[in-house]
Amino acid sequence: MTLFDRLKAASADDWTAYVEHDFVRQLGEGTLPVPAFRTYLVQDYLFLIHFARAYALGIFKGRHLADMRSALASVNAILGEMDLHVGFCAEWGISEAELERTPEERANTAYTRFVIDAGLRGDLLDLHVALAPCVIGYAEIARRLAATAKGADPANPYARWIAEYSGEAYAAVAEAAIAKLDSLGDELLTEKRFTAVSDLFAQASRLEADFWQMGLDAAG
Numbered sequence: 628m629t630l631f632d633r634l635k636a637a638s639a640d641d642w643t644a645y646v647e648h649d650f651v652r653q654l655g656e657g658t659l660p661v662p663a664f665r666t667y668l669v670q671d672y673l674f675l676i677h678f679a680r681a682y683a684l685g686i687f688k689g690r691h692l693a694d695m696r697s698a699l700a701s702v703n704a705i706l707g708e709m710d711l712h713v714g715f716c717a718e719w720g721i722s723e724a725e726l727e728r729t730p731e732e733r734a735n736t737a738y739t740r741f742v743i744d745a746g747l748r749g750d751l752l753d754l755h756v757a758l759a760p761c762v763i764g765y766a767e768i769a770r771r772l773a774a775t776a777k778g779a780d781p782a783n784p785y786a787r788w789i790a791e792y793s794g795e796a797y798a799a800v801a802e803a804a805i806a807k808l809d810s811l812g813d814e815l816l817t818e819k820r821f822t823a824v825s826d827l828f829a830q831a832s833r834l835e836a837d838f839w840q841m842g843l844d845a846a847g
């Protein structure tokens with residue numbers, strides 16, 4: 628069993644509330660109100676900036692060159708993908724100026740700063756456990772949606788989002804994150820520490836669910 632599967636099993640209810648959130652269900656069915664998705668997209672731009680900062684912290688916290696290099700590659704990948712995200716936002720009529728000027732929603736602040744704090748206070752294992760629900764969760768969500776008729780239907784307005792996160796490139800990122808958790812666990816996890824690490828995973832999963840809810844709330 629991977630450490631990721633063990634963490635997921637220990638937080639089964641929080642995990643399910645995140646990956647099967649109403650926002651996700653409506654995204655898959657193509658019924659999600661556009662204002663909910665737009666709010667989500669703008670906030671996700673702001674989220675990704677802090678996500679890059681969290682990986683940058685991984686360079687700082689790395690004990691081995693390999694850890695520092697893989698964190699650097701992640702920072703590069705996220706910053707590179709910001710262009711894609713900006714382009715995707717443009718398709719939804721969201722300009723770069725709007726992305727820049729929109730204030731961060733509190734659910735976004737809570738989540739991103741929680742992850743950064745987990746890494747600041749702890750070590751690389753704490754940081755990667757706090758990051759796991761984001762990276763690995765999106766792959767799991769999109770894979771499930773892509774396997775449904777409505778999720779795979781090009782007429783679904785959210786088909787591109789589903790395709791992006793269910794694609795091979797993102798699946799490889801998620802697989803790497805699962806493997807990274809295992810190698811960090813081998814190095815740093817003790818059974819005594821499991822509860823604290825599991826609490827981080829559960830909290831990050833709840834904050835992901837709040838992030839979806841933020842989108843739904845914006846649609847009223």
Ligand SMILES: Cc1ncc(CO)c(N)n1
Pocket residue numbers: 671674675760761762765835838
């Ligand atoms: C809120 C959130 N979680 C996870 C991901 C996956 O990278 C994302 N883009 N946004």
